[in-house]
Amino acid sequence: xxxxxxxxxxxxxxxxxxxxxxxxxxxxxxxxxxxxxxxxxxxxxxxxxxxxxxxxxxxxxxxxxxxxxxxxxxxxxxxxxxxxxxxxxxxxxxxxxxxxxxxxxxxxxxxxxxxxxxxxxxxxxxxxxxxxxxxxxxxxxxxxxxxxxxxxxxxxxxxxxxxxxxxxxxxxxxxxxxxxxxxxxxxxxxxxxxxxxxxxxxxxxxxxxxxxxxxxxxxxxxxxxxxxxxxxxxxxxxxxxxxxxxxxxxxxxxxxxxxxxxxxxxxxxxxxxxxxxxxxxxxxxxxxxxxxxxxxxxxxxxxxxxxxxxxxxxxxxxxxxxxxxxxxxxxxxxxxxxxxxxxxxxxxxxxxxxxxxxxxxxxxxxxxxxxxxxxxxxxxxxxxxxxxxxxxxxxxxxxxxxxxxxxxxxxxxxxxxxxxxxxxxxxxxxxxxxxxxxxxxxxxxxxxxxxxxxxxxxxxxxxxxxxxxxxxxxxxxxxxxxxxxxxxxxxxxxxxxxxxxxxxxxxx
Numbered sequence: 001x002x003x004x005x006x007x008x009x010x011x012x013x014x015x016x017x018x019x020x021x022x023x024x025x026x027x028x029x030x031x032x033x034x035x036x037x038x039x040x041x042x043x044x045x046x047x048x049x050x051x052x053x054x055x056x057x058x059x060x061x062x063x064x065x066x067x068x069x070x071x072x073x074x075x076x077x078x079x080x081x082x083x084x085x086x087x088x089x090x091x092x093x094x095x096x097x098x099x100x101x102x103x104x105x106x107x108x109x110x111x112x113x114x115x116x117x118x119x120x121x122x123x124x125x126x127x128x129x130x131x132x133x134x135x136x137x138x139x140x141x142x143x144x145x146x147x148x149x150x151x152x153x154x155x156x157x158x159x160x161x162x163x164x165x166x167x168x169x170x171x172x173x174x175x176x177x178x179x180x181x182x183x184x185x186x187x188x189x190x191x192x193x194x195x196x197x198x199x200x201x202x203x204x205x206x207x208x209x210x211x212x213x214x215x216x217x218x219x220x221x222x223x224x225x226x227x228x229x230x231x232x233x234x235x236x237x238x239x240x241x242x243x244x245x246x247x248x249x250x251x252x253x254x255x256x257x258x259x260x261x262x263x264x265x266x267x268x269x270x271x272x273x274x275x276x277x278x279x280x281x282x283x284x285x286x287x288x289x290x291x292x293x294x295x296x297x298x299x300x301x302x303x304x305x306x307x308x309x310x311x312x313x314x315x316x317x318x319x320x321x322x323x324x325x326x327x328x329x330x331x332x333x334x335x336x337x338x339x340x341x342x343x344x345x346x347x348x349x350x351x352x353x354x355x356x357x358x359x360x361x362x363x364x365x366x367x368x369x370x371x372x373x374x375x376x377x378x379x380x381x382x383x384x385x386x387x388x389x390x391x392x393x394x395x396x397x398x399x400x401x402x403x404x405x406x407x408x409x410x411x412x413x414x415x416x417x418x419x420x421x422x423x424x425x426x427x428x429x430x431x432x433x434x435x436x437x438x439x440x441x442x443x444x445x446x447x448x449x450x451x452x453x454x455x456x457x458x459x460x461x462x463x464x465x466x467x468x469x470x471x472x473x474x475x476x477x478x479x480x481x482x483x484x485x486x487x488x489x490x491x492x493x494x495x496x497x498x499x500x501x502x503x504x505x506x507x508x
Contacts, residue, residue, distance in 0.1 A: 214344030363394025
């Protein structure tokens with residue numbers, strides 16, 4: 001432990017007290033030359049004037065080494081204050097020994113004794129009959145009360161902290177012009193949204209007749225515990241012509257669903273009914289189900305893919321097959337499959353069955369070879385061609401129209417009339433009114449072979465041999481006599497017309 005040291009008096013080695021007249025002998029310094037210093041009184045000299053009362057340090061209590069606790073001494077006992085330190089005491093009489101000012105006892109404040117008798121300022125219960133003191137009503141001098149600083153710490157009224165706030169009359173707040181424009185714009189937007197919503201809910205909607213909306217039976221899947229039962233239920237629903245129920249066993253593809261209805265499927269069953277359905281029993285986890293049946297006169301053996309839903313229900317992975325329509329089709333030649341019109345679609349969804357193609361026109365028909373049979377859902381052969389034939393009714397109508405056009409051309413008194421199978425020339429000028437023609441074969445269209453044009457499906461064409469003789473008079477006199485002409489001509493007709501419509505004949 002570090003021993004206590006005095007914070008004021010520097011540590012000095014104990015030396016013998018020098019004589020009072022040998023001031024430099026008490027130090028290790030050499031005295032200055034005589035006369036170089038002006039002698040002054042030292043504060044340590046006994047003859048020095050007394051200074052104001054100085055601080056006298058209280059000596060710390062010495063340690064009792066035997067008990068380890070400091071020895072308690074009387075703080076007022078200053079007889080051996082320097083003996084408690086390692087310092088040498090100053091010369092006797094060099095320091096004042098009077099107490100410091102803070103060591104003097106100063107009496108504290110003592111309250112005055114309460115008045116013996118009550119006064120005007122006494123409480124009511126002690127005042128008795130005395131009248132209470134009235135505060136002075138002296139008018140305070142006018143002073144400038146500083147206004148509060150806003151927000152530090154709170155806004156205060158101008159009149160002071162305890163004054164009631166001044167009541168201000170309510171003023172109508174006017175919106176700036178910009179706010180008025182914004183509010184007006186918002187109102188216009190709201191009105192527009194309301195009007196658009198009303199129009200959207202009440203506008204007329206054109207419904208496409210080729211769009212088939214699934215019914216509730218088609219939209220809701222049928223619950224089946226095993227995959228083989230799903231396939232069996234699907235084929236039996238097709239056998240009975242219940243397309244909606246069959247669609248409940250699996251989802252349809254992404255093509256046009258215009259043919260997915262029972263009315264259309266009845267024609268398929270009429271041409272090729274489904275009979276002798278046999279579905280092989282399968283394990284509960286089987287994903288491929290083997291089935292056999294007869295489609296018309298054709299025996300079919302097929303595999304159907306099934307999947308299990310999260311709810312444990314089994315269904316077909318697909319209930320239809322998607323077939324692409326890649327054939328070039330005339331704009332004016334419709335396509336009907338099993339009597340249902342198919343628009344200008346690229347893909348179409350089909351069920352197992354037979355599909356017959358028709359035009360719905362009196363003069364044109366699709367060839368019978370275009371009929372397709374979908375044995376099972378693995379069928380994906382595109383429809384690449386849709387060849388057309390001219391019906392017998394069409395041939396008769398085209399022959400009549402062609403013969404009428406030919407006879408009209410024969411009566412024209414010109415050498416080369418337009419859009420006629422006539423091309424004549426003369427080496428001398430002729431009298432045009434004298435031109436006479438007659439057909440060698442009265443009806444050359446009897447043997448005409450009418451076919452649909454591959455590049456223009458609505459156009460039917462045939463080759464006609466035109467034979468006739470012509471006779472005319474020359475302008476300078478004389479005649480040409482009967483001059484025979486025979487040539488093969490191609491005739492084209494727009495066969496997409498309905499019965500009774502005029503047929504335009506084109507000769508080339």
